[in-house]
Amino acid sequence: MRGADLLGLPVVGPGGEDLGRVLDVRLVQDGPILGAFAALRIEGLVVGRRALAARLGYDRYDAQGPWLVAAGVARLTRGTRYLPWADLQLTDGEVRSQVADLGPVPKIA
Amino acid sequence: MKVVLKVFLGILTAIGGFVDIGDLVANAVVGARFGLSLAWVVVIGVVGICLFADMSGRVAAVTGRGTFDLVRERLGPRAGLANLVASTFVTFLTLAAEVGGVALALELATSVSYLLFVPLVAFLVWFVIWRMPFEKMEQAFGLAGLALLAFAVALWQLGPDWSELLRQATHPSVPDGEGHPTYLFYAVSLFGAAMTPYEVFFFSSGAVEEGWSRKDLRTERLNVYLGFPLGGLLSLAIAACATLVLLPQGIGVDHLDQVALPVVLSLGKVGLAFLIVGFVAATFGAALETALSTGYSLSQYLGWQWGKRTAPREAARFHAVVLISVVLGAMLILTTLDPVKVTEYSLVFSAVALPLTYLPILVVANDPDYMGESVNGRVVNALASVYLVLLTVVAFAAIPLMIATKAGQ
Amino acid sequence: MTGRVRDLALHLLDRQVVDTDGAAVGNVDDVELHVPEDGSPPYVIALLTGPQALGPRLGGRLGSWLVFWSHALSRHSGADPGRIGMELLTDLGAQVTVARSRVELGVHENEDRARTYFVERIPGARDARR
Numbered sequence: 001m002r003g004a005d006l007l008g009l010p011v012v013g014p015g016g017e018d019l020g021r022v023l024d025v026r027l028v029q030d031g032p033i034l035g036a037f038a039a040l041r042i043e044g045l046v047v048g049r050r051a052l053a054a055r056l057g058y059d060r061y062d063a064q065g066p067w068l069v070a071a072g073v074a075r076l077t078r079g080t081r082y083l084p085w086a087d088l089q090l091t092d093g094e095v096r097s098q099v100a101d102l103g104p105v106p107k108i109a
Numbered sequence: 110m111k112v113v114l115k116v117f118l119g120i121l122t123a124i125g126g127f128v129d130i131g132d133l134v135a136n137a138v139v140g141a142r143f144g145l146s147l148a149w150v151v152v153i154g155v156v157g158i159c160l161f162a163d164m165s166g167r168v169a170a171v172t173g174r175g176t177f178d179l180v181r182e183r184l185g186p187r188a189g190l191a192n193l194v195a196s197t198f199v200t201f202l203t204l205a206a207e208v209g210g211v212a213l214a215l216e217l218a219t220s221v222s223y224l225l226f227v228p229l230v231a232f233l234v235w236f237v238i239w240r241m242p243f244e245k246m247e248q249a250f251g252l253a254g255l256a257l258l259a260f261a262v263a264l265w266q267l268g269p270d271w272s273e274l275l276r277q278a279t280h281p282s283v284p285d286g287e288g289h290p291t292y293l294f295y296a297v298s299l300f301g302a303a304m305t306p307y308e309v310f311f312f313s314s315g316a317v318e319e320g321w322s323r324k325d326l327r328t329e330r331l332n333v334y335l336g337f338p339l340g341g342l343l344s345l346a347i348a349a350c351a352t353l354v355l356l357p358q359g360i361g362v363d364h365l366d367q368v369a370l371p372v373v374l375s376l377g378k379v380g381l382a383f384l385i386v387g388f389v390a391a392t393f394g395a396a397l398e399t400a401l402s403t404g405y406s407l408s409q410y411l412g413w414q415w416g417k418r419t420a421p422r423e424a425a426r427f428h429a430v431v432l433i434s435v436v437l438g439a440m441l442i443l444t445t446l447d448p449v450k451v452t453e454y455s456l457v458f459s460a461v462a463l464p465l466t467y468l469p470i471l472v473v474a475n476d477p478d479y480m481g482e483s484v485n486g487r488v489v490n491a492l493a494s495v496y497l498v499l500l501t502v503v504a505f506a507a508i509p510l511m512i513a514t515k516a517g518q
Numbered sequence: 519m520t521g522r523v524r525d526l527a528l529h530l531l532d533r534q535v536v537d538t539d540g541a542a543v544g545n546v547d548d549v550e551l552h553v554p555e556d557g558s559p560p561y562v563i564a565l566l567t568g569p570q571a572l573g574p575r576l577g578g579r580l581g582s583w584l585v586f587w588s589h590a591l592s593r594h595s596g597a598d599p600g601r602i603g604m605e606l607l608t609d610l611g612a613q614v615t616v617a618r619s620r621v622e623l624g625v626h627e628n629e630d631r632a633r634t635y636f637v638e639r640i641p642g643a644r645d646a647r648r
Contacts, residue, residue, distance in 0.1 A: 002551065028524075034604040040524060052185070064477070069497070412545030421640070425629055
């Protein structure tokens with residue numbers, strides 16, 4: 001599997017409702033050791049509708065300037081949600097969430 | 110002492126390097142038609158380019174990465190590619206205009222048709238990039254470009270009523286017989302001349318070429334915040350010369366001859382000789398910068414090895430792109446498309462393309478993951494936000510204004 | 519470094535990969551994810567670079583065109599993109615550093631082609647001018 005196979009996939013809820021698309025993949029560095037580092041293991045998916053705005057990263061950091069850009073991007077990405085890997089199933093061409101109400105994206109410290 | 114000399118040299122280079130064919134044409138055209146009533150645009154443009162160059166230079170010094178690396182990282186491959194195509198198109202158009210500008214300056218010196226010089230100029234542009242060390246190249250053409258100070262000397266010799274010039278510059282108004290759209294269209298051109306996207310690509314990639322690090326940031330700031338405004342003053346001198354000589358006689362600017370006319374009238378042959386050296390150096394220097402910029406942008410987007418630090422064979426695709434763009438630029442001018450017209454269009458498209466690279470750089474300059482302690486301060490961010498709005502408005506207004514005024518006719 | 523959170527698109531994709539000499543190797547055009555048999559979450563096992571990896575991410579006609587032509591022109595790597603195992607990484611920041619030279623990595627076919635057939639035929643291609 002490649003990163004591109006996940007990014008952009010449609011995400012649906014338990015009843016088949018449209019939740020958006022995969023905008024990013026959250027990785028945590030606690031997998032098996034590969035060379036000098038622990039592997040980057042998937043922890044969950046960032047799900048939403050505004051891929052370009054989300055790509056700027058303002059929905060992932062707590063406070064980052066300038067205010068104008070931060071406020072604009074926050075407005076565009078306010079529907080962005082987090083889907084933990086444990087709560088999803090990968091089916092053919094889509095991601096099926098086992099929960100209907102997704103939580104907010106945990107900020108990166 | 111060596112440090113002082115280096116800083117001084119850097120500032121001089123920045124002054125000479127600031128003016129290119131776009132500034133020459135736009136300032137003379139505007140001066141001849143609107144006097145100094147658009148001088149405020151040059152001031153706004155210079156502050157903008159200082160801000161943009163400072164941010165991109167700081168990002169380059171801290172991360173070691175050029176502009177298009179970061180554009181793609183922030184916008185992703187698709188939007189990044191659209192951005193690359195638009196920005197490279199504008200840079201290519203500017204490259205063609207600069208090559209045409211060098212040839213026109215040589216025509217002015219020899220009375221031989223500029224078209225005959227185009228292949229030679231193109232070859233020399235490529236050859237200098239192929240053989241000349243980066244810093245020497247930058248300094249040689251920047252310093253020779255200072256010959257354009259002939260405009261400042263001519264202005265002083267013309268003995269203008271300084272208070273009247275100052276009044277015109279500080280009380281902007283649309284001259285009688287000109288419509289508001291036309292006035293605004295030329296405001297956009299002048300803005301595009303002061304803030305041309307390639308200047309930033311070249312500045313940030315050049316910082317990487319010269320191996321800048323955090324400790325070079327102070328020198329960088331001095332170069333930018335002193336050199337560019339002084340370059341802006343030189344631009345205003347060009348406009349003021351046109352205001353004094355061309356405007357009263359109703360002479361429009363559609364060729365480099367008219368740009369030079371005020372200097373010839375007040376300083377004679379010696380003035381013209383200096384001016385031609387300045388024209389050639391400034392436009393040739395800018396041709397080098399734009400040709401390199403097309404290579405920088407494409408290589409950075411695709412992750413290729415780029416730059417003049419190593420032997421050309423170590424950055425083969427980069428050098429191939431530079432060579433091809435110089436050849437294509439020369440071919441565009443050889444179609445007998447008027448280089449002054451190409452310049453005027455390149456300025457409008459510059460204004461359109463600016464926000465595309467400005468926004469990603471602004472975002473990265475604020476990202477502690479890249480910048481650590483060196484993120485933008487509050488003052489820079491406040492100013493940068495004002496410019497973000499301004500650049501966006503100008504970008505959206507540029508094309509409609511161009512259509513509405515038939516490119517300023 | 520253990521436990522650090524990184525988002526794939528925000529912190530890893532599209533970054534520059536440089537080799538031991540600081541020379542550009544390519545971009546992180548995509549990553550290869552290993553899916554463990556036991557059903558535990560997948561992890562990144564390699565970085566992918568080159569047109570074969572960039573094409574699918576660009577998508578559309580341009581993406582397929584890129585993949586088709588780079589495959590057609592390729593003599594060695596066939597349909598696979600350049601692959602850099604994660605075990606070779608020494609740093610992961612504004613750029614990704616790997617502990618191999620670009621020659622050893624062998625992901626440089628197009629650069630080699632541009633050098634051999636074009637740039638190296640011009641006199642002076644071997645001289646570095648500082």
